[in-house]
Amino acid sequence: MVMRFSSRVGSTRLNVIAEAERAARAEGVRLETVNDSNPTHHGLAPKEVPGVYTAEPRGPLVAREALAEFLTKRNAEESSQVQEQAQADSVDPQRLYLLSSTSQAYSWIFKLMCDPGDIVLGPKPGYPLIESIGGLECVETLEYQLEFDGSWFIDVGWIERLLDGPQRERVRAIVLINPNNPTGSYVKPEEREALVALCREHGIAIIADEVFFDYSLEPFAGNRRLAGEQGALTFALDGFSKALAAPHAKVGWIQVSGPDDMVDEAQRRLDVIADDYLPFSDIIATRMPELLAAVPGQLRRVQERTRANLKLLHTMLDEDEAGLVSVLRPEGGWNVLLRFPSMIDENDLVLRLIHDSRLTGQPGYFFDMAGNGYLAVSLLPEPDVFRRNINAVLKAVSALMAA
Known part of the structure; x- marks a missing residue:
C-alpha cells in the first residue's frame, strides 16, 4: 500500500537554485551567501548565549x-x-x-x-x-x-x-x-x-x-x-x-x-x-548528556513511589469493611482507576470530596469511560498524602451510599 501524506506540507521538489546548490555541495564546494542573516556567523552572539547557531x-x-x-x-x-x-x-x-x-x-x-x-x-x-x-x-x-x-x-x-x-x-x-x-x-x-x-x-x-x-x-x-x-x-x-x-x-x-x-x-x-x-x-x-544520565535514577525513584503506593492501595481496599471500592488492574503508568458503585454519580463523588475533604479529582467521564463509577487517582503523592486521599475517597463513597 502506498503511504499518502498531507498536501499541506508542500512539494518536496527543489527549485532550480536549490538544485544547483545541492549539486555544488555534492562536489565539495562550500557556498557562502550574500544574505546570511544569522548574527552568530558575524560575531554578534551575546556572551550569555555563546556558540554558533x-x-x-x-x-x-x-x-x-x-x-x-x-x-x-x-x-x-x-x-x-x-x-x-x-x-x-x-x-x-x-x-x-x-x-x-x-x-x-x-x-x-x-x-x-x-x-x-x-x-x-x-x-x-x-x-x-x-x-x-x-x-x-x-x-x-x-x-x-x-x-x-x-x-x-x-x-x-x-x-x-x-x-x-x-x-x-x-x-x-x-x-x-x-x-x-x-x-x-x-x-x-x-x-x-x-x-x-x-x-x-x-x-x-x-x-x-x-x-x-x-x-x-x-x-x-x-x-x-x-x-x-x-x-x-x-x-x-x-x-x-x-x-x-x-x-x-x-x-x-x-x-x-x-x-x-x-x-x-x-x-x-x-x-x-x-x-x-x-x-x-x-x-x-x-545539557542533554547530563539530563540523560539522570534518567535511570529518576525512573527508579518514581517506580519505587508508584509501586509502594499501589501496594498500599491494595492493602487499604482489602481492609475496608464496606468493600465498595476496587481498583482496575493497572499494568503501567502512574495513575490508576478506582471503581465504585455506579449508583453514585461521579460528579456527586467529586463534589463530596471538594466539600468534605477539600480534595478534587477527575471522574471517569473525563476520559470517556463507557459507564459511570470511576475515579482516576495518582500514585505519585508521598505515602501519607496518598493514604489521606484514598481514605477520603472511601469515606465519601460510604457516605453517598448511606445517603
Missing part, C-alpha cells in the same frame, strides 16, 4: 547523537530480556527529531499525515489531549474502544471493520498509547501484530506514545516498545516530562521507523515542518 531542523546533531546512544543502550538492555526483537536495537540519530514536547510532536505528525477533515484513530478511554490537538489541526479524531474483562484490550475487530468501510480513505494514522492513560494498559503482543499488519495493508501511520512505558506496575508478559517498529511507518514519541518526572523539562523526541522508502519520504516532509518551527534550543542541547 546551526539551525538544524531535527535538533542539534550532538544532542541527537547523545540521545541515540542512550536509546541504543536502553534497547540492548531490554532486548536481552526478550527472545524475539521485531525492532532494531541500534538507533540512528538521523531518524530522531528533538522538540519541546510530545504534544508538539502530535501536532507535527498530524500536519504531516492529514489534510483537514482526515481522521486519526485514538483510544477510548483515553486522555483528551489527542482530540484537542486534532481540533487545532482541523483533523477529526475517531475513537476505538478499549474493553475491560479483568484486563484491558483493544477492539481490533472494530478497527478492521472501519478500515474496510466507507471512511477508510480518510483514516491517516492510529494513536497507540503504550501504556495508555488512565487505563494503564500496554499494547499486547497479539494486538501489536494485528495492528501493524492493518496499518501496512492500508497505508496508515502508527503514532506510538510511550512516555509511560518504563513505569510498569502489574504488567502481563511480552510487552515491548513500538519505537523502532519496522513493519509499518511508525512515529514513537517520548520525552523528559515522564522519564525525568519533570514536566518543566520541555524536551520531547520523535523516533521514525518503518520501511525505508516510507521513512525517507516521511522525513523529507517532516523536515519541512521542523525547519518552519525550529523549536529546539541549542542551550538545552548542551
